[in-house]
Amino acid sequence: xxxxxxxxxxxxxxxxxxxxxxxxxxxxxxxxxxxxxxxxxxxxxxxxxxxxxxxxxxxxxxxxxxxxxxxxxxxxxxxxxxxxxxxxxxxxxxxxxxxxxxxxxxxxxxxxxxxxxxxxxxxxxxxxxxxxxxxxxxxxxxxxxxxxxxxxxxxxxxxxxxxxxxxxxxxxxxxxxxxxxxxxxxxxxxxxxxxxxxxxxxxxxxxxxxxxxxxxxxxxxxxxxxxxxxxxxxxxxxxxxxxxxxxxxxxxxxxxxxxxxxxxxxxxxxxxxxxxxxxxxxxxxxxxxxxxxxxxxxxxxxxxxxxxxxxxxxxxxxxxxxxxxxxxxxxxxxxxxxxxxxxxxxxxxxxxxxxx
Numbered sequence: 001x002x003x004x005x006x007x008x009x010x011x012x013x014x015x016x017x018x019x020x021x022x023x024x025x026x027x028x029x030x031x032x033x034x035x036x037x038x039x040x041x042x043x044x045x046x047x048x049x050x051x052x053x054x055x056x057x058x059x060x061x062x063x064x065x066x067x068x069x070x071x072x073x074x075x076x077x078x079x080x081x082x083x084x085x086x087x088x089x090x091x092x093x094x095x096x097x098x099x100x101x102x103x104x105x106x107x108x109x110x111x112x113x114x115x116x117x118x119x120x121x122x123x124x125x126x127x128x129x130x131x132x133x134x135x136x137x138x139x140x141x142x143x144x145x146x147x148x149x150x151x152x153x154x155x156x157x158x159x160x161x162x163x164x165x166x167x168x169x170x171x172x173x174x175x176x177x178x179x180x181x182x183x184x185x186x187x188x189x190x191x192x193x194x195x196x197x198x199x200x201x202x203x204x205x206x207x208x209x210x211x212x213x214x215x216x217x218x219x220x221x222x223x224x225x226x227x228x229x230x231x232x233x234x235x236x237x238x239x240x241x242x243x244x245x246x247x248x249x250x251x252x253x254x255x256x257x258x259x260x261x262x263x264x265x266x267x268x269x270x271x272x273x274x275x276x277x278x279x280x281x282x283x284x285x286x287x288x289x290x291x292x293x294x295x296x297x298x299x300x301x302x303x304x305x306x307x308x309x310x311x312x313x314x315x316x317x318x319x320x321x322x323x324x325x326x327x328x329x330x331x332x333x334x335x336x337x338x339x340x341x342x343x344x345x346x347x348x349x350x351x352x353x354x355x356x
Contacts, residue, residue, distance in 0.1 A: 003246045004261055008292035009269035011213065011249055012317025014260075017267075018210050019282055020053035021274050021314075028054070028061050029071050029086050036206050037083035037093070039279040040074055045311075046084055048277040048353060057356035067178040073189055075175035076166045079225055081307075082176075089206075091191050094172035095199025100227050103167040112163055114156055119167065121148040122157075126168050127188060134177030134185035137162070200236035205243065205257065211285035213247040213254035213264070218287055250292075273342040274314045275323060275330060275350040283309055283319070294319050298335045313338060313346075328354050 016022040018034070025031040031053045032038050040046035051057045062084070065072040070087055077083045077093050085093055102108055103119050122144055129135065129143035141157045157164055165186070168174035177187030193199065207219055216237055220228045237244075237255070245258040256264060276282055286293050288303055301322050302310050313321035313332060321334035330347050 010267040014267040035281040041082040076169040095194035130188040134187040213256040
C-alpha cells in the first residue's frame, strides 16, 4: 500500500478545497454529494452552507431541487439527524444505515415507551399510508393508528423529534415532502436500499473523498456515533483496500483514497479566512477531539449543549473563533488573533450572502 507523510495544516487545506470552501462548487446537488450530505435541522444553516460553497445564494435552487426536481432528499440519516442528500445517493446511505437497526435494542424501546411489535407495526404501516401521497405529521399519525388499530401510538408519534419515524428513514421508506401551508409533510422517497456491503463501501469511498484521511473509528463516529458493528466496518475497509493509501499525519496512520495522494502531497498550509455556518460539514465530518482543527479550549463554544454546532471562523484551516449574525453582520468571538485584512473581506462575503 502506498504511503505518504504530511501535516494537519496541509490536510486541512486539502479538505477546504475538496469541500468547496476555498474553491467554489458547481451547484447545490454537487455540493451535497461531495460533502456526504448537509445537516439540515436548521434550514437556514443548510442553505448558507451551500451558499458559501457556491459563492452566491442559491436563490430558490435548494427548494426547487427538494420539492420540484426531487434531486435532493431531506430525511434523517447520519447520527439520526436531518440531512440533505442527492436523491441518487440515498440507496447507499439507507443500505448502510439500515443495517444498524438501533430500534431493535431494548434500551431504545424502553426509552420511547414502545414495544418491538409496535415498532414493527409502524414500519409496516407507514409505506402503506404514504401510497396516496405526502401526509402531514398529524395525518400520518392518524393513518398509522387506523392501520395498526393501536391508539397508544398517538402520544409517542406526536412527541419528540419524530424519533419513531427515524427507522423508516433509515430503511428508505420515508423522507420529507413538500411543505403544505407552512406544515411539514412526509412522503415515500421511492428507493430500494443497496445491499449492506455495497452501500457501506460506496459511503466510505465518498466520506474519504471529502473528510479523509481518516481511520475506521472516525468514519464510524461520523456515520452513527460508533454504532456500526466492528466486523461489518472492517469488511467495508477491506473491500476498499485496493483503492486506499496510508497517510501518516504527524505520526498518526490514517487512510485516504489513492487517487487523492498526489493532491494531498501537493497541499500546503493556507493563510485564508473563511466563515462557515452552524452545523457545517467541515466540522461535523471530523472528530471532536481533532485538536489541529478544533483546539481543546474552543470545543465548548463550538460544540454546545443539545448538539448545537456554532458558526465558526476558520483561519489556516483550523477553528479560530465563532460568530453570530447581528443586524446582518457577523459578530466574532475569536480564540486567537486573526489578521484584520483577511477577516474583513470574509465578513463582507458572509454579510452579502445573509442579505440575499
